[in-house]
Amino acid sequence: MKSCCWRRLLLGAMLQAWITTFLVRDHLKGAWLRLDDDRDIIQLLFLAGPTACLISASWANVALMLLDMISIDELLFNWWNWWIGDTLGVLLFAPLTLMVLQRKNPLWHYRLKTVAIHSLFVTAVIIAAFVYVFNNEFLRIKQQIAGHGQLLSSQLRSKLLSYEEIVASLNNLFVTYPHLDVAAFKQKPERTEL
Numbered sequence: 001m002k003s004c005c006w007r008r009l010l011l012g013a014m015l016q017a018w019i020t021t022f023l024v025r026d027h028l029k030g031a032w033l034r035l036d037d038d039r040d041i042i043q044l045l046f047l048a049g050p051t052a053c054l055i056s057a058s059w060a061n062v063a064l065m066l067l068d069m070i071s072i073d074e075l076l077f078n079w080w081n082w083w084i085g086d087t088l089g090v091l092l093f094a095p096l097t098l099m100v101l102q103r104k105n106p107l108w109h110y111r112l113k114t115v116a117i118h119s120l121f122v123t124a125v126i127i128a129a130f131v132y133v134f135n136n137e138f139l140r141i142k143q144q145i146a147g148h149g150q151l152l153s154s155q156l157r158s159k160l161l162s163y164e165e166i167v168a169s170l171n172n173l174f175v176t177y178p179h180l181d182v183a184a185f186k187q188k189p190e191r192t193e194l
Contacts, residue, residue, distance in 0.1 A: 005067050012059030016086075020052035035098070036107065049090040050083075057083035092123050 024032050024047055031040040061079040064070045070078055096119055102108035174180060 005063065005069065008063040008067075009060045012056045012063065015059060016052055016055040019055055020048050023047045023052065034107070045091055045094065048094055049087045053083050053086035053090060056086055088126065092119060092126070095119060 024044060027047060028040055028044060031037065032044055035041050035044060057079050060082060061070065061075055064078070065072060065075055096116055099108050099112040099116055103112055
């Protein structure tokens with residue numbers, strides 16, 4: 001990938017981080033450090049996850065399209081995958097990161113022991129589901145390519161057989177008329193009445 005492309009993608013990620021910081025600090029004030037209320041937890045995850053991840057997904061995919069790295073037809077699909085990946089990453093790893101950074105706080109230390117295990121379990125399940133879906137999709141595409149290859153092979157075999165018949169006919173012509181030259185071959189055959 002071009003270096004200017006990487007810089008544009010990084011700019012989108014930095015913009016997302018900056019706006020996320022503003023959103024969280026503006027809406028949650030200092031509550032994001034404690035997160036002892038369910039409402040604050042949900043608000044943090046919503047602001048930092050699905051909402052903020054719109055920025056990087058949109059920025060990056062428009063940049064990739066403008067650089068002709070993806071077509072306009074691929075834009076929505078790539079945007080969706082980018083947004084889902086970013087959002088899942090935030091929803092899974094933001095709580096874990098906060099727990100590790102705040103581990104000296106007794107509340108967060110307790111959360112590290114109780115919540116982290118469940119978060120890591122959910123992460124493992126999501127990774128297993130991703131690998132399963134990836135393998136199934138890989139096999140589906142492989143079978144589709146094999147089917148297309150068999151169709152092309154059959155069509156090619158049919159064409160080659162027709163060319164083989166033409167060559168065999170020409171061979172019979174030259175066996176029947178061994179002194180046939182190019183000029184005689186090019187002449188229009190005279191129509192014979194039966």
